[in-house]
Amino acid sequence: MTYGDGVVIDRSVSREWVDNAVRLIDADAQRSADTHLLRYPLPARWGVHLYLKDESTHITGSLKHRLARSLFLYAICNGWITEGTTVIEASSGSTAVSEAYFAKMLGLAFVAVMPRSTSHAKIDLIEAHGGRCHFIDRPSDIYSEARRLAAETNGHFMDQFTHAERATDWRGNNNIAESIYRQMSREEHPVPEWIVMGAGTGGTSATLGRYIRYRRHATRLLVVDPENSAFLGGYETNSCEYVTGMPSRIEGIGRPRVEPSFVGQVIDRMMRVPDAASIAAARHASSVLGRRVGGSTGTNLWGAFTVVAQMRAAGRTGSVVTILCDGGERYADTYFDDRWVADEGIDLAGPTAVLDAFMTTGVWEGQPG
Template identity: 55%
Template structure:
């Protein structure tokens, strides 16, 4: 490696480290408690990843992907970065690329929300919109194969670049729960886009020998739920309508063996739950957070039926401001035929009775 490249990598790593230190007050995102009836003896926490500088859980992944590429010697001062993304990872990667002075191209489905596209461009990235969501991988890979380009490939590398033993989202959750009434959660509930978050949390719970179980919530048509149920990675699904989670194929970073359960969640249920969260707590979050909440309620209802107490943790993946023209828009929802009413009724009934009647 030329000396000047080595020096550039050293300085780039210092910049990434400094960025984490600069936002030390947000380095551990807060746990927000969802108000459940006290007599249930169950605490529900939402780890708020929307407070990261780029506004989503993917800030962690983007930082890890860039750091991994740097320490591997994959980048130099003239590298153009490229990624296949449904939006949020690309927003965060564009932020870090600008920090390092690198050009960045996001290959995204044409259905990606305009607000996410605007954020990518705000951070200096370029967006390449692809009509067929299944074609984003190949398009990004072709670009990355060019001389002077590097494909970050979150879907392959998400479960590799994060240290599952320490300094990750799982260790943070357990540290933050240490002084709570139920410090070892019964369940941690997450969605899967790359599968990296569930892999990190599942590996951590095994490594630390806790009894905590990991549940993945999966939107309609996604490949993950069927792949887990059938123990087969060769399942083909369809593009997800819940941005950030669900995939038409089983991604390499999805590690089924560390997951205890996968819950399929109807898309209308995800949207109803994100709106329900805003009504109950004033927290405006995205659709994947609604998917998380919908699944967490099901597991809590199961705990109540079994006479169990304890805690459940899920994530606020990103903020709702990115979805004002989609999931929070009544006209957008109606145009796409989503019927939120039965799901909203189911959520309200759960808070009153502790019973969650899963739709047939």
């Protein structure tokens, strides 16, 4: 509003669309049951219980469903997305799948900017939800290209890597941390000794770390990082400028730079997990569970097995929780394809032997935590 010339600028007409958009997202959440907390079969005599928070049961099949819901609500309530807005995201796959789902629900166009190397299964899922895939050859161009497309279409760049840690209500409101502790409340060891997970945007680890401190839990947070990722280097050097410039082969986690949503100060420990170990652990868990899990779940389990073995060696009992991020069906042509593994120069024999020995003896002979 300006004073003196009597001009009034009224944007309230858009509120009707906003109100309905928030209602649609809330209604979708109400129709969805919480994700399961699965008990991983470890020998009872060990006295350590391992749980998997199964995020693959979301309607879009991955942990990123929570993030996409939060990002849409955040952008809508900030006035960045309204009726007719084209939504742009920089994503290697799973976030784009989930955001395409919500964009379609709201009648919005969606474009995912991604490397050409993204798995065909994820591309098919994005397109099945009405999204369009825009491919780049150099992973480092993903951010600038997303911004360019947003400007070209007068759309909104969702920018998961910046907004993930601030879009989620980390104090509660049924976030993943609150859900884990509620589901653990009647277990023999209701407060986990460790929660183990990888970092993609860093938003979920920030939510978990903040919630643990807010609720004054004794739980410690271990973040596992794949090869080529910058998060571990940034954590070691306490630098948000740390870069590797190299893409991660474990889709969904690991970044060539330390992303703005990564909050290292709430993490108790980090460790590097070789890609061969991630893939071997994903295959091992798939055999044990009778269903395929993705590579990032393998990374998580490698870290979880490490701390389970350390607890056993110290004579401690208790519980450990990690994340089943998504199903392995999306990686049939990569992590579960022997030819792809061989072409990548990955040898699974060593980590597979470590896993087999661990399940037999409870002793960990892999990379120390």
